Amino acid sequence: MELNRDLIHTLSFLMILTSFAAAESRNLRHATVAYIAQALLICGLLAAYSVTNEALLWWAATALVTKAILVPAFLWHATAGAEQETRPLIGFGWSAIILIAVLAAMYRLTHAHAAVFITDEAGLHGIAQTNLAVAFTIFVLGLYAIFTRRDAIKTVIGLCLLENGVHLSLVSLAPRIKETALVGIATEVVVTVYLLLYIISGIREKFGSTDTSQLSELHW
Amino acid sequence: MNKEMPSLLPALVVIIPVAAGALIFLVGRFTSWLREAIALAGSAGALVCAIGVGKAALGGAVLLSFGQQFYADALSALLVVLVSFVGFVATVYSLRYMRHQVQEGGLPHTTTQGRLTVFYALLMWFVATMLWACLSNNIIMLYVAVEASTIASGLLVAFYWDRRSLEAGYKYLLLLTVGITFSLFGCVLVYAAGAALLKGSRGLLLSDLRTVADQFPATTVALASAFLIVGFGTKAGIAPFHPWLPDAHAEAPTPVSALLSGVMLKIAIYALVRTVSMFYPGFSPVAAFVLAIGVFTMILGDFMALAQDDLKRMLAYSSVSQMGYVLVGFGIGTQLGIYAALFHMINHALAKALLFLAAGAVIYSTGARALSRLGGLAKKMPITSFCFFVGAFAISGIPPFNGFQSKLALFVAGADAEVWWAVVLGIGTSLITLVVLVKAAKMVFWGKLSDAASAPTVKEAPATVCIAMVILAALCLGLGIYPKAVYKPLRAASEQVQTVVKTTPGTLVKR
Numbered sequence: 001m002e003l004n005r006d007l008i009h010t011l012s013f014l015m016i017l018t019s020f021a022a023a024e025s026r027n028l029r030h031a032t033v034a035y036i037a038q039a040l041l042i043c044g045l046l047a048a049y050s051v052t053n054e055a056l057l058w059w060a061a062t063a064l065v066t067k068a069i070l071v072p073a074f075l076w077h078a079t080a081g082a083e084q085e086t087r088p089l090i091g092f093g094w095s096a097i098i099l100i101a102v103l104a105a106m107y108r109l110t111h112a113h114a115a116v117f118i119t120d121e122a123g124l125h126g127i128a129q130t131n132l133a134v135a136f137t138i139f140v141l142g143l144y145a146i147f148t149r150r151d152a153i154k155t156v157i158g159l160c161l162l163e164n165g166v167h168l169s170l171v172s173l174a175p176r177i178k179e180t181a182l183v184g185i186a187t188e189v190v191v192t193v194y195l196l197l198y199i200i201s202g203i204r205e206k207f208g209s210t211d212t213s214q215l216s217e218l219h220w
Numbered sequence: 221m222n223k224e225m226p227s228l229l230p231a232l233v234v235i236i237p238v239a240a241g242a243l244i245f246l247v248g249r250f251t252s253w254l255r256e257a258i259a260l261a262g263s264a265g266a267l268v269c270a271i272g273v274g275k276a277a278l279g280g281a282v283l284l285s286f287g288q289q290f291y292a293d294a295l296s297a298l299l300v301v302l303v304s305f306v307g308f309v310a311t312v313y314s315l316r317y318m319r320h321q322v323q324e325g326g327l328p329h330t331t332t333q334g335r336l337t338v339f340y341a342l343l344m345w346f347v348a349t350m351l352w353a354c355l356s357n358n359i360i361m362l363y364v365a366v367e368a369s370t371i372a373s374g375l376l377v378a379f380y381w382d383r384r385s386l387e388a389g390y391k392y393l394l395l396l397t398v399g400i401t402f403s404l405f406g407c408v409l410v411y412a413a414g415a416a417l418l419k420g421s422r423g424l425l426l427s428d429l430r431t432v433a434d435q436f437p438a439t440t441v442a443l444a445s446a447f448l449i450v451g452f453g454t455k456a457g458i459a460p461f462h463p464w465l466p467d468a469h470a471e472a473p474t475p476v477s478a479l480l481s482g483v484m485l486k487i488a489i490y491a492l493v494r495t496v497s498m499f500y501p502g503f504s505p506v507a508a509f510v511l512a513i514g515v516f517t518m519i520l521g522d523f524m525a526l527a528q529d530d531l532k533r534m535l536a537y538s539s540v541s542q543m544g545y546v547l548v549g550f551g552i553g554t555q556l557g558i559y560a561a562l563f564h565m566i567n568h569a570l571a572k573a574l575l576f577l578a579a580g581a582v583i584y585s586t587g588a589r590a591l592s593r594l595g596g597l598a599k600k601m602p603i604t605s606f607c608f609f610v611g612a613f614a615i616s617g618i619p620p621f622n623g624f625q626s627k628l629a630l631f632v633a634g635a636d637a638e639v640w641w642a643v644v645l646g647i648g649t650s651l652i653t654l655v656v657l658v659k660a661a662k663m664v665f666w667g668k669l670s671d672a673a674s675a676p677t678v679k680e681a682p683a684t685v686c687i688a689m690v691i692l693a694a695l696c697l698g699l700g701i702y703p704k705a706v707y708k709p710l711r712a713a714s715e716q717v718q719t720v721v722k723t724t725p726g727t728l729v730k731r
Contacts, residue, residue: 116439117412139405146398152390159397166405173412177360178424184364185404188371192397195374199393202378202386215387218467 004048008127011045012134015168016103019138019161023145024096028079031157032072039067042164045131046171053175059182063167066186071160071193078153078197082204086151086211095148102144103137110136117173128172135172139165152200152210156193163189222282222293229272230292231285233300234352236265237307241344248337256315259340263308263347270304270351273297278709291357291427294712295562299354299490302566303483306573307347310475310482313577313688314343316681317584321473325380339379339473346372346479350487358424359407359495363400366455366491369484370396377472377480388464388471395464396455403451403491409444410495413437426494434502441499445506448495449513456488457540458547459517466524469536474580477532481539482573486565489543493550497717500553511551515642518544522652531579531589534660535572541653542568542615548646549630550717552637559714560629566706567622567699571614574692575657578608581681581689582664588672591660596669601680605665607689612657614696617650622699 018041021034046060088095111133142162149155167185170177200210207214240262248255276283277297284291292300318339322332349372353365370393378389410433411424417432436444454461469477499506521541528534546568549561581604582597583589598605610621617627627650634643680686699706 113439116437117409117443143398146394155394159394159401162398162401166401166408169405170408173408174360174415176415177411178358181358181360181364181424184361188364188367191371192367192374192393195371196390196393196397199374199378199386199389202381203390206383206386212390215390217384217387218391218471 003051003127005127008045008048009130011041011048012130015041015045015134016107016137016141019141019164020099020103022157022161023099023141023149024092026085026092027083028085028151028153028157029076029083031085031154032075032079035075035157035160036068036072038161038164039063039072042067042168045168049131049171055179056171056175058179059171062182062186066190067160067164070190074190074194074197075153075157078200082210085149085154086209086213088149088151088154090148099141099144102140106137106140107133131172132169135165135169137165138162138168141165150211150213152203152212153197155212156196156200159196160189160193223280224282224284227276227283227285227292229269229276229285230283230290230300230355233266233269233273233304234290234348234355236269237262237344237348237351240265241341241348244337244341244344248340249333252319252333252336255337255340259311259314259344262344263304263311266347266351267301267304267308270297270300274301274709278712280712285355288425288427289358289361290355291425292355293716294709295490295494295714295716296354298562298566298709298713299486300351302486302569303347303350303354306479306482306569307350309573309577309688309691310478311343312684313478313580314340314473314475315684317474317580317685320584335379339376342372342376343476343479346376346476348372350483353487354490357426359411359426359429360404360424362426362491362494363404363407366403366452366487367397367400369487370400370455373472373476373480373484376476377468379473379476380471385471388467391464392468395461399451399454399461401451402447402454403495406444406447406451407495409440409447410436410498413440413444426498430498433498436499436502438503441503441506445496445499445503445509448492449510452488452492452495453513454488456485456492456547457517457521457543458513459520459540459544462517462521462540465540466528466533466536469539469576470530470532474532474576474583477536477580478573478576481536481576482569485539485543486546486569489546489550489565493717497550497553504553507551507553509551510547511553511639511642514544514547514549514551515645516544517541517547518649519645520544522649522656525656526652529591531582531591531594531660531664532576534591534656535575535579538615538653538656539568539572541649542572544649545627545630545646548642549633552630552633552639552642554633554637555714555718556629556633556636558717559710560626560633562710562713563629563703563706564623564626566710567614567626567696570692570695570699571611571621571623574607574689574696575611575615577685577689577692578604578611581685584681584685585678586672586675591663593672594664594670595667595673596665597673597678598665600669600673600678601665603680603686604689605661607693608661608665610693610696612661614700616654616657618654620697620700622696622703624700625703
């Protein structure tokens with residue numbers, strides 16, 4: 001069977017769109033929904049790529065359980081009764097403009113240079129370039145969200161985006177990776193998110209909110 | 221030539237503490253002595269197996285478990301012995317210390333039992349994940365193990381569950397996970413480049429990747445090195461990625477601080493060296509970059525330490541600085557440089573663990589940790605006082621303590637490679653270290669008794685706490701007087717890092 005290139009391109013661009021929504025939505029539950037949409041897109045992408053390598057179907061299943069079910073469930077639980085995000089450092093208008101500029105620049109840059117890293121073992125040809133460019137772009141978007149958001153839960157969503165970026169790059173860079181390594185990587189994200197949200201619940205209890213700018217007991 | 225042979229020992233090193241942790245979760249709630257006995261047995265078991273691995277490695281063997289997934293060469297063996305030893309000492313120290321700390325909170329009996337159960341179980345898993353990281357031969361699993369050690373220790377950092385420790389725990393988990401994600405990207409890039417040259421899943425094994433790393437495209441090397449240095453460097457407390465370190469090391473319970481500063485930082489450095497050093501032969505700017513970032517870290521850490529009033533925070537910043545020294549050695553890249561870096565890693569592990577344990581003993585007795593609130597404790601706590609001074613002199617590099625030997629080797633290596641600027645800055649920074657630590661020791665133990673120290677309840681720490689400190693102090697002195705004891709393992713370990721360096725040693729950073 002042939003790779004469905006149009007489908008992969010469409011899913012890839014939708015990935016960037018959902019990242020944007022997850023990072024910019026001021027309602028944490030809406031951001032979680034955007035994250036679920038992104039997780040489902042990753043599963044779809046992995047399934048679309050799996051015509052070249054059947055092992056990728058395993059990945060798709062792992063991603064479905066960890067990214068589309070477990071992590072959102074934890075986020076949903078953590079945002080109960082506190083759906084509105086603490087105001088971030090940069091307001092919506094400016095943030096959206098900066099983000100779009102960064103995304104466009106990152107995408108162009110990585111798309112032009114991604115070929116260097118692709119060994120094309122999986123026979124993905126030109127499509128791997130798009131995949132890597134999307135992966136790098138989402139990685140940068142995650143970093144941006146982590147460092148400009150003041151809400152702890154939003155920061156965790158940023159972290160999830162960052163991880164999604166790296167995991168997506170595995171399709172093009174490490175297609176023959178063993179399942180054990182993959183399960184290790186996927187499990188780790190779930191446990192980290194769970195522990196972070198558990199500590200954040202403690203922060204909410206002791207500080208009264210999840211605004212990280214209050215975390216100032218410890219100065220340099 | 222190394223003789224590779226399958227063995228159960230490397231697997232047991234990890235499995236024993238993992239099983240001990242699980243067992244503590246199951247039965248720890250019921251009886252406190254059983255919980256503590258399992259923890260002691262678990263850490264002692266790991267230590268015994270680790271010594272077995274070390275012995276085999278000294279004999280020139282490389283032990284393999286789970287196919288080739290666990291790979292114990294001399295470098296891994298050195299780290300495994302170090303981690304399991306400090307883990308054992310920290311467990312002994314915890315016995316009285318943690319009971320006292322938790323009961324002081326005035327919580328109901330069932331709550332304290334539950335919390336101590338969680339503490340010991342996570343302590344075991346923390347040690348186990350660090351041991352796993354030293355042994356993993358699979359580049360992706362190396363990342364998984366390093367991140368697992370962050371996860372296992374995250375709740376230990378936030379253990380006291382107050383405002384300070386929650387802040388520290390949040391920053392710790394978040395920043396280290398972000399950092400380590402960078403290193404995953406780096407590992408994946410290395411894997412991708414290696415897989416193309418090696419064909420198939422063999423590209424995952426570090427021992428194979430090293431043989432082809434000099435043929436990687438230069439762009440991949442540059443990007444992968446940057447990602448790996450940011451990633452593992454964050455976990456190793458390398459400046460400017462260190463801001464999580466003083467918070468976590470100061471707010472965690474003292475035995476955990478000793479493990480974080482004493483050995484966890486070394487695990488990150490180990491991961492960095494295992495991966496990045498494979499590029500040394502083909503790409504010398506990588507080594508020069510490691511050297512530069514090491515010097516920066518060394519200086520910054522000590523100046524920050526100088527400004528601290530909190531005893532544990534001061535020690536944490538001093539760790540940042542000492543990690544800088546270790547990186548300088550690896551950056552010099554010659555056999556002597558790597559040898560000195562490994563030696564300093566061991567010495568810092570012993571001495572900094574000792575200093576944290578002594579600081580913990582002071583907190584145990586007085587309840588205070590601000591330098592300005594302490595004073596005159598030497599008469600009331602002679603053993604703690606003696607041990608703290610030993611640790612302070614050892615880290616500052618004063619003879620006859622162990623730090624002197626490794627710093628001397630480091631400076632000689634620097635002079636040999638003609639990186640004089642690094643040597644001069646290193647010696648200068650050593651003087652600042654001496655000022656920082658001896659000033660702190662003087663403030664805490666000499667002079668007039670402060671209010672916090674004059675209460676009649678203030679007395680020498682309990683026996684198990686003192687035993688743990690005395691063991692470490694004896695080693696600091698012993699290795700200083702008789703450094704020959706570790707020459708052989710250190711040389712074997714540095715040769716493992718060197719096996720990839722095909723160019724003549726010493727030519728890497730010479731201009």
